[in-house]
Amino acid sequence: xxxxxxxxxxxxxxxxxxxxxxxxxxxxxxxxxxxxxxxxxxxxxxxxxxxxxxxxxxxxxxxxxxxxxxxxxxxxxxxxxxxxxxxxxxxxxxxxxxxxxxxxxxxxxxxxxxxxxxxxxxxxxxxxxxxxxxxxxxxxxxxxxxxxxxxxxxxxxxxxxxxxxxxxxxxxxxxxxxxxxxxxxxxxxxxxxxxxxxxxxxxxxxxxxxxxxxxxxxxxxxxxxxxxxxxxxxxxxxxxxxxxxxxxxxxxxxxxxxxxxxxxxxxxxxxxxxxxxxxxxxxxxxxxxxxxxxxxxxxxxxxxxxxxxxxxxxxxxxxxxxxxxxxxxxxxxxxxxxxxxxxx
Amino acid sequence: xxxxxxxxxxxxxxxxxxxxxxxxxxxxxxxxxxxxxxxxxxxxxxxxxxxxxxxxxxxxxxxxxxxxxxxxxxxxxxxxxxxxxxxxxxxxxxxxxxxxxxxxxxxxxxxxxxxxxxxxxxxxxxxxxxxxxxxxxxxxxxxxxxxxxxxxxxxxxxxxxxxxxxxxxxxxxxxxxxxxxxxxxxxxxxxxxxxxxxxxxxxxxxxxxxxxxxxxxxxxxxxxxxxxxxxxxxxxxxxxxxxxxxxxxxxxxxxxxxxxxxxxxxxxxxxxxxxxxxxxxxxxxxxxxxxxxxxxxxxxxxxxxxxxxxxxxxxxxxxxxxxxxxxxxxxxxxxxxxxxxxxx
Numbered sequence: 001x002x003x004x005x006x007x008x009x010x011x012x013x014x015x016x017x018x019x020x021x022x023x024x025x026x027x028x029x030x031x032x033x034x035x036x037x038x039x040x041x042x043x044x045x046x047x048x049x050x051x052x053x054x055x056x057x058x059x060x061x062x063x064x065x066x067x068x069x070x071x072x073x074x075x076x077x078x079x080x081x082x083x084x085x086x087x088x089x090x091x092x093x094x095x096x097x098x099x100x101x102x103x104x105x106x107x108x109x110x111x112x113x114x115x116x117x118x119x120x121x122x123x124x125x126x127x128x129x130x131x132x133x134x135x136x137x138x139x140x141x142x143x144x145x146x147x148x149x150x151x152x153x154x155x156x157x158x159x160x161x162x163x164x165x166x167x168x169x170x171x172x173x174x175x176x177x178x179x180x181x182x183x184x185x186x187x188x189x190x191x192x193x194x195x196x197x198x199x200x201x202x203x204x205x206x207x208x209x210x211x212x213x214x215x216x217x218x219x220x221x222x223x224x225x226x227x228x229x230x231x232x233x234x235x236x237x238x239x240x241x242x243x244x245x246x247x248x249x250x251x252x253x254x255x256x257x258x259x260x261x262x263x264x265x266x267x268x269x270x271x272x273x274x275x276x277x278x279x280x281x282x283x284x285x286x287x288x289x290x291x292x293x294x295x296x297x298x299x300x301x302x303x304x305x306x307x308x309x310x311x312x313x314x315x316x317x318x319x320x321x322x323x324x325x326x327x328x329x330x331x332x333x334x335x336x337x338x339x340x341x342x343x344x
Numbered sequence: 345x346x347x348x349x350x351x352x353x354x355x356x357x358x359x360x361x362x363x364x365x366x367x368x369x370x371x372x373x374x375x376x377x378x379x380x381x382x383x384x385x386x387x388x389x390x391x392x393x394x395x396x397x398x399x400x401x402x403x404x405x406x407x408x409x410x411x412x413x414x415x416x417x418x419x420x421x422x423x424x425x426x427x428x429x430x431x432x433x434x435x436x437x438x439x440x441x442x443x444x445x446x447x448x449x450x451x452x453x454x455x456x457x458x459x460x461x462x463x464x465x466x467x468x469x470x471x472x473x474x475x476x477x478x479x480x481x482x483x484x485x486x487x488x489x490x491x492x493x494x495x496x497x498x499x500x501x502x503x504x505x506x507x508x509x510x511x512x513x514x515x516x517x518x519x520x521x522x523x524x525x526x527x528x529x530x531x532x533x534x535x536x537x538x539x540x541x542x543x544x545x546x547x548x549x550x551x552x553x554x555x556x557x558x559x560x561x562x563x564x565x566x567x568x569x570x571x572x573x574x575x576x577x578x579x580x581x582x583x584x585x586x587x588x589x590x591x592x593x594x595x596x597x598x599x600x601x602x603x604x605x606x607x608x609x610x611x612x613x614x615x616x617x618x619x620x621x622x623x624x625x626x627x628x629x630x631x632x633x634x635x636x637x638x639x640x641x642x643x644x645x646x647x648x649x650x651x652x653x654x655x656x657x658x659x660x661x662x663x664x665x666x667x668x669x670x671x672x673x674x675x676x677x678x679x680x681x682x683x684x685x686x687x688x
Contacts (some may be wrong), residue, residue, distance in 0.1 A: 033517055156627045165640075166632025205584070208604050208626065240549070242586035243605050260552050261587050282552065284502045288510025296509075319502050342481050 005066040005133050009196060009233030009255050010277055011309035017067035017301065019334040020135070022237075022319030024058035025070050030325060031057055041086050042078070045071045045074020046118045051131040052125035059130045061324055063331045066196070067130045069123055069189065073139035073200060074147070076185045078276035079115040081108040082148070097151035104173045110181045112188035136194030138185050140201035140236075141178040143217040148174070151183065162205075164215050171215060178220035190230045197227055198235040199253065202316070211319050212244055217251040223302025224252030225248065235278055239316055245270050260315035265303035266300070268310075276309030281330070283314045286322045297330050299336045348409040349477050351598050353540060353577030355620050355653035358426065362409035364432040364479070365660030365671065366581075366594050367415050368402035373668060385430050386422070390416045390462045396469035403474045405668055407675045411474045414582065417544060418491070420529045423459040424452040426454040426492070434497065441495035443507070448517045454466070454525045456532035480538030482529050484545035484580075485563040492518070499566055501550040501685055508551075509557050515559060523563035527570025534574045535626040541571055542579040543597065545659070549584020553600035556588055561595040568596030579622055583660055589614050604659030609647035612654075620653030625674070627658045630666045634673050645681045 005018040011288035026032055032054055035044055051070040059067050074084055074092045083095040098104060100241050112119070126134050139147075146160045147153070154160070164171045186197045204216060224234055236243065236253030242262050251255055258267045264280045271277060285296045295310075302311045314335045318327065370376055376398055378588055379388055395414040404410050418428055418436045442448060456463070463600040470478050483491075490504045492495070497502070510517045530541045546573045548560060568578055580597030582588065586606050599620035602611045615621060629640045641656075648654045656678045662671065666681040669683050 027354035062625075153499065155497065156660070156663075158631065161626060161628035165636045167628055205605070209607060211626075240584055240605070243607075251441075261549070261584070263553060263587075282505060282509075284505035285509055287502065287506035292509045316500070339363075 001132050001133065001135060002065065003263055005311065006195060006233065008311050009276055009307055011307060012275075014052065014339065016335045017304075017312050017337055017339065018309055019062040019312040020068065021062070021067075021310050021314050021318050022057070022065040023143050024062065024064060024068065024327075026318050027320040028260050028327075029057060029061070031165070036294070042075070045075060045122075045306070048118050048122035048125055049215050053119075053120040053128060054067040054127045055122075055134075056129045059132055062328045063335070064116060066131070066133050066134040066135050066301070067126055068137060068198070069119070069126065069194065071119065073137075073144065074137065075116065075119070076110050076112070076181055077111070077148070079108075080110055080181065081106065087152075093152045093274065094148055095157075097150045098145075098174060099170070100167075100172060101170050104177060106172060107177050110184050112185060116299035119189065120192040121192055127193045127291055133195035134193060135196045135198055135322050136186060136189030136192075137200060137233075138182045138189075138223075139201040140204065140232040140238075141175050141182055142207075142216045142329040143203045143222055144178050144182070145174055146203050146206070152204075157203060161207060163209070175215070175219040178183055182223035182296065185226075185227045186223070188230050189232070194232065196233050196235065197256070198237055199223060201236065201248070202236040204238045204244065204248075205242075206313050208275050209247060217247060220248075220251040229340050233276075235311075237278070251276055255311060257313065258315065263303060265305075268304060268307055276311060277304070277307075278311040278313045279314045282317045283316055283322070286314075286326050286330070287319060290326050291324075293326050296332050298307075299335075301334065304341045346409065346475050347477060349655065350539060352653055352655050353579070353620055355617075357652060358683065359647075360679045361654055361656050361681055363656040363675050364408040364410040364412065364605065365402070365406070365658050365662050366410065366412075368406065368408060368671075369398040369661050370623070370668040371601070371664040372662050372671075373401060373405070385416055386419070386518075387661055389419060389466075390608050391470055392462050392466035395462075395466040395467050396473060399470050399478075399525075400473045401427045403476055403664060406672045407679070408476070410477050410479050412468065412479040413538065413544070414480060415463065415481070417481075417488065417626065418527055419460065419463075420456070420482065421488060421492070422456050423456070424454055426452065431496075436491050437496045438492055441503075442492045443514070444511075445517060448514060448521060448678065451521050454528050456529060460532065463533065464536040465532075467533065467538055474585070477539035478537060479540045479542055479579075480530060480533030480536075481542040481544060482526045482533075482567075484543040484548065484582075485519050485526055485559045485567055486551075487545050487547045487662065488522050489515075489518055490525070490550070501547060503553070505551060508555065519559070519563040521686065523566035526567035529570075530567070531570045531574070534571055534576050538576065540577050540579065542568060542581055542601070545580065545582040545592070548582045548592075549586075553587050553591060556591050561591060563614075564592075564595040579655075593619055599653070599655060601657065602659065607647060608644055609649075612648060612651055620655060621648070622655040622657045624659045626661045627660055627666070630658075630670050630674070631663060634667075634670050637670050637674050640676050641677050645678065650683045
């Protein structure tokens with residue numbers, strides 16, 4: 001297996017900077033749009049051959065150094081008995097948002113062997129079809145909780161914070177349940193063959209540092225504990241995290257994923273030498289054409305300056321409308337960037 | 345006039361910490377909901393007696409130390425000839441978003457004396473009806489541009505950044521026009537009697553520091569220049585600005601407004617002694633009941649510790665569903681907080 005992604009996760013020397021992209025198997029790919037023409041995203045995820053093929057495609061088309069399991073962060077939530085749908089152009093919609101302890105009590109413990117066997121199969125197929133590591137993933141407890149409380153995507157996450165502050169017992173009970181779920185779910189993916197895990201705490205930037213320490217970090221830590229000692233690196237990703245970087249590092253993960261709002265050299269400096277850093281090209285740069293994308297890619301690489309433990313990625317998911325050729329050119333540029341002691 | 349708000353803006357000693365709230369004349373007030381029952385927000389804004397009354401109400405009901413003109417950041421945009429509406433529960437919707445130089449060319453220069461005479465009248469009425477300073481306001485060029493480019497509110501502002509990066513000439517032309525407009529519009533409000541100005545760059549936290557420096561700061565500076573030398577303090581507000589604080593200070597304003605994501609003591613330290621700081625109670629704390637709101641208010645005040653130049657406010661607008669009594673209790677607690685040399 002071509003393992004420069006894993007080596008970088010462990011901050012070992014690599015021949016070239018590894019690259020992969022969040023949502024690299026997404027709407028910007030024609031093949032994905034075809035697969036989705038008559039299927040929901042959850043249907044694709046539950047069809048192992050199709051899911052594995054979607055996850056394999058970007059490895060072939062873009063030359064990326066890791067494949068990510070094709071799934072949705074709502075997959076385990078649905079398996080806990082939550083009625084939901086992924087609405088086109090909107091995102092997850094939870095039919096009965098969580099407000100009270102009884103709502104939390106109705107969440108079933110996740111039994112992935114029973115309810116998510118399709119994932120074992122899709123991870124197995126994916127492993128067999130690519131020569132790069134396979135990344136499993138989950139939403140982090142806060143981000144999942146925000147969907148459950150808001151009832152769907154939000155711009156301000158005010159309901160989530162109001163419940164957190166005003167109904168502390170409900171919040172802590174919900175986070176208890178979700179951190180156990182994430183621990184179970186990620187352990188399950190590693191047993192199924194995932195070589196690494198990413199926790200998406202995509203919306204955690206909505207809260208203040210003190211609230212993070214009190215209402216989030218203990219649960220993120222518990223979620224990470226699920227895969228402690230399994231020998232797989234874990235990536236801890238969030239957006240809008242300029243006030244939270246050090247606290248996120250302390251909460252767990254061998255690699256911290258950042259968005260484009262923090263210059264990556266500053267993130268490297270603040271995070272120090274004991275974790276890797278993933279990021280942080282602005283996904284909007286890819287919509288602005290190849291020249292812009294390449295110039296900005298060069299800037300990210302120069303700022304990192306060959307520091308061990310860099311995984312090149314975007315600051316968030318690939319946007320629909322991105323040209324696959326632009327993303328392939330970016331990958332090529334990342335691989336061509338000369339590293340101290342590297343091949344290029 | 346009771347002027348502790350203005351004194352704090354200029355970092356002079358005050359008897360009590362001044363407080364006001366963004367969107368203090370909003371949906372959380374019964375009287376506002378009544379006024380809006382059969383009118384759009386733009387209709388209320390264009391009816392001077394009603395607009396002045398809406399702006400006066402929170403001074404009476406909450407005991408705040410400043411009134412803010414009742415208007416909408418889309419008011420001057422509409423007056424530039426842009427077809428738009430404020431859609432209920434969504435926000436501004438621009439019927440023909442800006443994409444090309446021709447779209448920018450169609451924007452008319454703002455002639456506020458001609459098209460916004462109702463504001464002169466409403467500011468005059470408001471001045472006569474309250475004993476506290478009147479704050480005029482405008483969107484900052486970036487935030488207005490984001491609405492014009494996205495066509496409405498956005499979660500990721502990807503179209504805005506893609507245009508900024510990929511069609512630089514269009515972006516710079518648009519920001520030229522908007523910064524002149526904001527300069528004209530705020531100058532007009534000061535001439536009409538506003539004692540202070542707030543620029544809302546609410547969504548500027550969507551971009552990286554380097555992009556802020558290149559694509560935003562020069563225009564924000566030009567917008568502020570419109571009221572240079574007029575003797576009114578200017579507040580420069582944004583959310584998600586943990587990576588941008590120092591750059592925002594450099595771009596202008598006697599006071600920097602922050603959201604709840606940055607601890608206010610850290611913001612004070614980073615901003616230094618030459619600007620005031622406004623903020624930063626999490627508006628969601630007000631939805632969590634009086635005890636939570638008061639405890640968190642105490643925390644904000646303790647962190648500031650009586651530093652000159654603090655204006656108490658929320659980190660963003662008052663949320664619908666907030667109890668006016670909670671907000672009144674918060675105001676009372678702010679006023680009761682003992683200041684070095686103060687009355688309390």
